[in-house]
Amino acid sequence: MIAKHSPEPWKVLQHYSQGIYDGQIIVDAEGWNVCNLWHNNHTDDKPLIERCEANGQLIGAAPDLLSFVIEYLWAEHGEIMEGHEASCLSKEQLQDKARTVIAKATRKKNNHF
Secondary structure, X not given: OOXXXXXXXXXXXXXXXXXXXXXXEEEOOOOOEEEEEEOOOOOOOHHHHXXXXXXXXXXXXXXXXXXXXXXXXXXXXXOOOOOOOOOOOOHHHHHHHHHHHHHHHHOOOOOEO
16 A cells, blocks of 8 residues: 655644744645644643644654654565565664654654744
8 A cells, every 4th residue: 555645754843823832733745734733822731732742743753653664564574565665774774763763753843833
């Protein structure tokens, strides 16, 4: 199965309304909206804002996570997913890619919309 999701990479951008940070927008490589994550722009609920930001990072990393899993299946089990090319990554390269993808899925960025 060939992936039909929006083209990667996806970016997580902070959204401001009237100068107040009120959520995040995830856009694809062409700048099209993939997802919006809003929180009450007048909230003092830091855990809610942090959860919204963490969800945005995870959603933004989804194509990279999918790519890693496909490469892992090929490298470790010889499985080639339909519509995807086989990868020739070493175990060390797979480990490095895993760390990179996990970092992307869990870090905060200061991109602005």
